[in-house]
Amino acid sequence: MIALGQHWEFVAASYGGTLAVVGVLIVWTVLSARQAKARVAVLEAARQTRRAQ
Amino acid sequence: MADTHAKTVEPGWFTRIAHPGMFMGWSRHVIVPLIVITTLAFAVGLFYAFYGSPADYQMGDTVRMMYVHVPSAWLSQFCYAIMFCSAIGTLVWRHPMADVSQKAAAPLGAAFTALALFTGSMWGRPTWGTFWEWDGRMTSTLVLLFIYLGLIALWRAFDDQLKAARIVAVITLVGAINIPVIKFSVDWWQTLHQPASVFRLDGPTVDSSILIPLLVMTLAFSLLFLTLHLVRMRTEITRRRIRSLEIAQARAAGDAA
Numbered sequence: 001m002i003a004l005g006q007h008w009e010f011v012a013a014s015y016g017g018t019l020a021v022v023g024v025l026i027v028w029t030v031l032s033a034r035q036a037k038a039r040v041a042v043l044e045a046a047r048q049t050r051r052a053q
Numbered sequence: 054m055a056d057t058h059a060k061t062v063e064p065g066w067f068t069r070i071a072h073p074g075m076f077m078g079w080s081r082h083v084i085v086p087l088i089v090i091t092t093l094a095f096a097v098g099l100f101y102a103f104y105g106s107p108a109d110y111q112m113g114d115t116v117r118m119m120y121v122h123v124p125s126a127w128l129s130q131f132c133y134a135i136m137f138c139s140a141i142g143t144l145v146w147r148h149p150m151a152d153v154s155q156k157a158a159a160p161l162g163a164a165f166t167a168l169a170l171f172t173g174s175m176w177g178r179p180t181w182g183t184f185w186e187w188d189g190r191m192t193s194t195l196v197l198l199f200i201y202l203g204l205i206a207l208w209r210a211f212d213d214q215l216k217a218a219r220i221v222a223v224i225t226l227v228g229a230i231n232i233p234v235i236k237f238s239v240d241w242w243q244t245l246h247q248p249a250s251v252f253r254l255d256g257p258t259v260d261s262s263i264l265i266p267l268l269v270m271t272l273a274f275s276l277l278f279l280t281l282h283l284v285r286m287r288t289e290i291t292r293r294r295i296r297s298l299e300i301a302q303a304r305a306a307g308d309a310a
Binding site: 047 | 108113114115117118121122125160161164165167168171172175176178179277281284285287288291292294295298299301302305
């Protein structure tokens with residue numbers, strides 16, 4: 001098991017940096033997917049309306 | 054007598070995988086299982102990284118940095134390999150999914166390369182006494198990061214994504230020369246970075262107590278990459294659909310005016 005020994009700050013920085021980068025990638029990917037899905041839904045609905053007219 | 058009846062031709066497996074519409078259909082069912090497997094792999098990997106593996110007899114607990122550094126470094130090159138294959142798909146077959154794959158992968162590759170450089174410098178300070186050294190491995194990895202950033206900028210420089218895809222594909226193929234340079238830099242030049250110790254013809258030189266968490270974490274990172282890449286590909290296809298719908302909307306507005 002890990003002990004907070006010498007150089008622990010470098011271990012913490014490595015895992016902290018990894019968590020931050022992976023977190024940003026996940027949030028960015030999810031948000032952009034949601035935005036695209038919402039936008040395409042609006043445009044599809046507008047197209048249906050145009051066709052119905 | 055010749056059969057004159059029109060037959061419905063079933064699409065082959067490659068078409069089913071690669072056609073944008075069909076890709077959106079099957080990939081929807083893969084994402085949740087991938088998320089579950091990725092989460093489990095990280096749970097097991099992190100358990101091994103912090104509790105299930107011993108400190109190294111020389112480096113102590115700093116060895117635990119390897120469990121995030123090596124997977125990041127692996128992904129920085131694996132992602133480029135995917136982009137390389139996609140670039141061939143774009144140039145040889147002009148396949149739209151190859152363009153989508155290239156574009157979706159580039160930011161992930163840049164992020165994991167930056168992470169490999171960061172965790173490498175965190176490793177370097179306590180073990181080598183320096184955060185950075187202009188040696189073969191580190192410099193060629195930095196060049197890889199610049200290649201990724203250049204490719205991302207190139208995608209954004211063009212409105213016509215089909216034209217951008219061909220130019221990006223050519224640059225991706227040219228940039229691939231850096232991958233063997235990264236791999237063999239530790240053999241060709243004097244470097245601070247250790248030579249290969251996992252992927253070797255004569256087998257890994259790492260003890261199994263450290264190799265197991267390393268491999269589990271590499272699997273977890275690879276699954277994370279595949280999940281993110283798949284979702285980003287779906288988003289890119291949706292964005293292309295948005296673009297064509299916006300053009301149709303603008304045309305309809307123009308006709309009505």
